[in-house]
Amino acid sequence: MPLFGSSENLLRALKRNFYLLSADLDDVVKPNVAYLRECGLGACDIAKLCSRQPWIPTANLERVQAMVECAENIGVPRASRMFRHALHAVAFLSEDKIAARVNYLKNTFRWTDAEVGIAVSKAPKLLTMSIESLQRRSEFLISEVGLEMTYIVYRPAMLMYSLEGRLRPRYYVVKFLKENGLLSRNRDYYSAVKITEKEFVEKFICPHKDAAPHLADDYGAACRGEVPARFSFT
Known part of the structure; x- marks a missing residue:
């Protein structure tokens, strides 16, 4: 007990x-x-x-x-706060599987060995994610959001967030606010992704209920997999 x-x-x-x-x-x-x-x-x-x-x-x-x-x-030392998570990640992984996943990360993100080490030490769970999940998130973050490879190295937690329920809907909101002058162009995307749902609504939705009264509904629709017309930009 x-x-x-x-x-x-x-x-x-x-x-x-x-x-x-x-x-x-x-x-x-x-x-x-x-x-x-x-x-x-x-x-x-x-x-x-x-x-x-x-x-x-x-x-x-x-x-x-x-x-x-x-x-x-x-790359996760015993003194690291991520050590328990690393143990959980490698519990059922053979050396061959770990090596294969490391190679995939290097090829997909064009990371060096050192950069893979940084990313994995910050988010050991990357080693347990399916290739399909990593591919879908990487394509979105790189092709649509336009993030640099090195940016993701130091924020690998992004690769573990839900694409449909978190990454994409919050990106739409941030982009909408910036396009309409309601948010600084320099506001970091990760600052909107890493916070809890409650914090995101309080910081990015509620302050704009007068200027953009439809934003909460559009965000909810985006979380359901829809793309409201107001979130479409050319």
């Missing part, structure tokens, strides 16, 4: 790894948990990691050590 943090998390883990009930606590589970602590993970991080990857407490220690080594090899 202390390991998983709650009975709900424990039951969820048991459904995926019933061996938790019979694994040797002293010889298997506790050494794995102790090793993760040695790697700098706190109790909360370990609980979250084991809840998402319930095989970890009952695995051979060598396998857990290999997972840690793999996370470090992709």
Whole structure:
């Protein structure tokens, strides 16, 4: 219970790894948990990691050590706040799959090895995303939004946001506001993408309800996959 943090998390883990009930606590589970602590993970991080990857407490220690080594090899040190996310990302990835995904990122974004390392260290989940998902987002961000490759290197979280529910609708709003002189041309697109839905509405929709009373409805339509006429620019 202390390991998983709650009975709900424990039951969820048991459904995926019933061996938790019979694994040797002293010889298997506790050494794995102790090793993760040695790697700098706190109790909360370990609980979250084991809840998402319930095989970890009952695995051979060598396998857990290999997972840690793999996370470090992709450029995420143990002291990084992204280390837990890196462990989760590489948990079921072979070296060949990681290498293939790194090559895809290099070819798609024309990134160098160093740039791929920067992007992956900031967003390890990139390694788990499907090629199709990455391709669709990259095409939109590069071809339609017009972002530079190096811009995305330092903001790789953009590649993990929903294209239909976040990236595209918010781009339409920002572009509309700029085209109509309601937002500075220098306003950064990422500043509109990274914030929560509530913050976005408060900062980019509500202040313009008088000048653009239709904006909230058009934004809602865009989130549903439509392209309102007011969001079409030539």
